[in-house]
Amino acid sequence: MFDHVKFGASDYAASKLFYLKALAPLGVVAGSEAEPAYGIELCHPDGEISLCLFQTDEKPAHLHLAFVAESRQQVDAFYRAALEAGGKDNGPPGLRPKYHANYYAAFVIDPDGHNIEAVCHKPEA
Structure with missing residues (x-):
């Protein structure tokens, strides 16, 4: 169903660290990453579905x-x-x-x- 879900974070560095650590036991790793406004993909090494995180000041986040x-x-x-x-x-x-x-x-x-x-x-x- 989903290819990816992308959501914003007010503190990109803290959220990136949190999700990488919290999801590591589930086999999730860092995928492609660019500047914080673009963000990072979190995914399984052999999977095609990803959770994407990016820096934003929008409230609520996009x-x-x-x-x-x-x-x-x-x-x-x-x-x-x-x-x-x-x-x-x-x-x-x-x-x-x-x-x-x-x-x-x-x-x-x-x-x-x-x-x-x-x-x-x-x-x-």
Whole structure:
């Protein structure tokens, strides 16, 4: 269901340390990391699902939910359906090569202002 969940922290360094230590017994390790505003991915070494943490001063912190899509067509369908349901565009379907070569995603803002994403990691069929 989820590809990743991303949430903000008011003290990135403290939260990063907390989650890495607290989740270590569950096999969670640090994945990719960039500047604090982008954050860090926490994941299983052999897994594809991640919990992402980033620095923010927003209150309440911004929530980003990403759902797994099995195909690029599902991403396109998600985007159309979300807009028809009242969502606001936050990035139309397309490749996002800054994440990786086959990262195909679409983003919408839900009625509460949360960033909702559908993502397919597979190459085009």
